[in-house]
Amino acid sequence: MPPAAGVWWTGDRVAGLILVAIAAIVVVETMALPLGTLSRPGPGYAPLICAVVLAALGILVTLRRGGAPVANLRWGEARHALLIFGAGAFAALALERIGFRLTTLAILVFLIGVVERKPPLPVAAVAVAISFGGYYLFWNVLRVPLPTGPFGI
Amino acid sequence: MIETLQNLALGFSVALAPNVLFYAVLGCVVGTLVGVLPGLGPLAGISLLLPLTFGLNPTTAIVLLAGIYYGAMYGGSTTSILMRIPGEAASVMTCVDGYAMTQKGRAGPALAIAALGSFVAGTLSVVALMLLAPPLATFALRFGPPEYTALLLLGLIVLAYMSSGSMPKTLAMATLGLVLGTIGIDAMSGFLRFTHGVTELGDGIGIVPVAVGLFGLSEILLTAGKDTPPQVYKPKLHELVPTGEDVRRSAAPTLRGSLLGFLIGIIPGSAHIISSFVSYGVEKRLAKRPEEFGHGAIEGVAGPESANNAAASGAFVPMLALGVPSGPIPAVMMAALMIHGVSPGPLLMEQQPALVWGFIASMYVGNLVLLILNLPMVGLFVNLLRVPYAYLYPCIVVFCVIGVYAVNSSVVDVWIMIVTGAVGYFLRKLDFDMAPVVLGLILSPMLELSLRQSLAMSAGRYDIFLQRPIAAIMLAIVVVLLALSVWPALKGGGDWRTRVGLDEKPG
Numbered sequence: 001m002p003p004a005a006g007v008w009w010t011g012d013r014v015a016g017l018i019l020v021a022i023a024a025i026v027v028v029e030t031m032a033l034p035l036g037t038l039s040r041p042g043p044g045y046a047p048l049i050c051a052v053v054l055a056a057l058g059i060l061v062t063l064r065r066g067g068a069p070v071a072n073l074r075w076g077e078a079r080h081a082l083l084i085f086g087a088g089a090f091a092a093l094a095l096e097r098i099g100f101r102l103t104t105l106a107i108l109v110f111l112i113g114v115v116e117r118k119p120p121l122p123v124a125a126v127a128v129a130i131s132f133g134g135y136y137l138f139w140n141v142l143r144v145p146l147p148t149g150p151f152g153i
Numbered sequence: 154m155i156e157t158l159q160n161l162a163l164g165f166s167v168a169l170a171p172n173v174l175f176y177a178v179l180g181c182v183v184g185t186l187v188g189v190l191p192g193l194g195p196l197a198g199i200s201l202l203l204p205l206t207f208g209l210n211p212t213t214a215i216v217l218l219a220g221i222y223y224g225a226m227y228g229g230s231t232t233s234i235l236m237r238i239p240g241e242a243a244s245v246m247t248c249v250d251g252y253a254m255t256q257k258g259r260a261g262p263a264l265a266i267a268a269l270g271s272f273v274a275g276t277l278s279v280v281a282l283m284l285l286a287p288p289l290a291t292f293a294l295r296f297g298p299p300e301y302t303a304l305l306l307l308g309l310i311v312l313a314y315m316s317s318g319s320m321p322k323t324l325a326m327a328t329l330g331l332v333l334g335t336i337g338i339d340a341m342s343g344f345l346r347f348t349h350g351v352t353e354l355g356d357g358i359g360i361v362p363v364a365v366g367l368f369g370l371s372e373i374l375l376t377a378g379k380d381t382p383p384q385v386y387k388p389k390l391h392e393l394v395p396t397g398e399d400v401r402r403s404a405a406p407t408l409r410g411s412l413l414g415f416l417i418g419i420i421p422g423s424a425h426i427i428s429s430f431v432s433y434g435v436e437k438r439l440a441k442r443p444e445e446f447g448h449g450a451i452e453g454v455a456g457p458e459s460a461n462n463a464a465a466s467g468a469f470v471p472m473l474a475l476g477v478p479s480g481p482i483p484a485v486m487m488a489a490l491m492i493h494g495v496s497p498g499p500l501l502m503e504q505q506p507a508l509v510w511g512f513i514a515s516m517y518v519g520n521l522v523l524l525i526l527n528l529p530m531v532g533l534f535v536n537l538l539r540v541p542y543a544y545l546y547p548c549i550v551v552f553c554v555i556g557v558y559a560v561n562s563s564v565v566d567v568w569i570m571i572v573t574g575a576v577g578y579f580l581r582k583l584d585f586d587m588a589p590v591v592l593g594l595i596l597s598p599m600l601e602l603s604l605r606q607s608l609a610m611s612a613g614r615y616d617i618f619l620q621r622p623i624a625a626i627m628l629a630i631v632v633v634l635l636a637l638s639v640w641p642a643l644k645g646g647g648d649w650r651t652r653v654g655l656d657e658k659p660g
Binding site for chain 1: 204207208319321322324328329332335339341342344370374375377544546547548550551552553554558559567568570571574575580582583584597600601604612614615
């Protein structure tokens, strides 16, 4: 959807500028690598070419004036998204420290019980079933190793 | 031809073995459940369930994953027709007339025609795959690094040209994937690139965490918080029988959709999504009563459903014959094969005939299983949507974590999934397509290696790409496609996307 006249900050413009910024970071990082020559490219050659193309496309996307105005974007789900993102980050931090079962138990209790405010009994039932059942399915049935925590839990 | 039939017989002997058959059925059931659930499309479903295949041999693993893929395509159409919820993006067009038919009390015939159309398209396209893949693989044996470089470039440009979004945005996403694909050890020199001391990044960024992040987690981030229980209409078995008129009106759209879908499926891009849009546009144009479209025209269900299922098979042609994925789903399937020590490419058909032909034969079986399974059990599958989303999405988040962690037993992969999930959330809010990122990620190391090998072959001369006829022709097509995409922009009009109703007019 083309933006209304006078609207500068559109979705495409924001995304285009972010792409240009990413390209700039890649160019800076590439400087630490041997570039080689056009006829004998080194390890920095392909990333540099990609970064230049990315920057050019980012500029093109910015100049196209496409996308809805940023002010019109709705962020009603942002609170949920942030909490889920936090739960995911917790999983990455805790998985190998406290084990799969305790990590998933904590995530499920947090998301279903705290974020979604569901009654304690179903929360406990779902959390225990998924964390312990999931572990049994992957470890015992499918032989996929999952980390255990303190006391072998 | 005789050789093909002998190979097919070998394939059926593999596909009908009880353990393979079991996994084909299991894949279809699990895939249907994945397809029914909004937020888990075939790509996220396959990526998440990849660890389930670790204990299996390569043949049963690929059969299980293919079953999930087909099942998800079928499942997506069920919720589109009954509830106007596209379980996955390719089912969006089915929503339009499928749901209109449900509102008129004709959900049964819509479901039946969708299932029959999918079955016919799936079967016909597997026949085409069977006939096309072996000669293409033989032809591809003549490919050297310059041809592969040109082919991969062509793939990326066709992806952008045929994508459902705007070309610069799609190319930008593919380039972002290419940049991500350069992380890790440089295959030619052994230099570590952009790893910042993280050992796990030495092997590069995995496809599975990126796919689960961009397609699974980002969808959860976008949709969490919605807790309105959907109204589920459950048709009775006798209501599923279509009338003779329904069958007659659906026959030609099904055949056209099968052909269109298969051809579009071979081309890189979000083939199954595009094929359903193109098929809908074609059927509307050819219809005797185009005014019925949008109000319950059965052709609007038969065409797109056939097309997206045929595209699913077509997408396997370049993967099996060339070892080049045409989209993110074949890319993940390729990654699955590689995990099992199998390298897809032109030699795969010669070296692993039981695997390739067993896989092809399992597609016939899978289509039949889905037809038998889906219609009588449709009520059972849609019951899954009665589970409140507040309980469902935390469980999906947990399975995202397990699925990603289990591939390499690496927490770094979980971090990659979380970060790409957040990036995907923002980019999807800004209307960017995520599929090109995954495709760019897998093509990046292949493209770089073949380019540098080509230059090593020619002592650094770029004219090697023009001296080799196959490479030169493919590069010429790249130039033509770029010109075709620039031309409408210069004229100030829309391109083919505007004509089939896929894209906004350029701003």
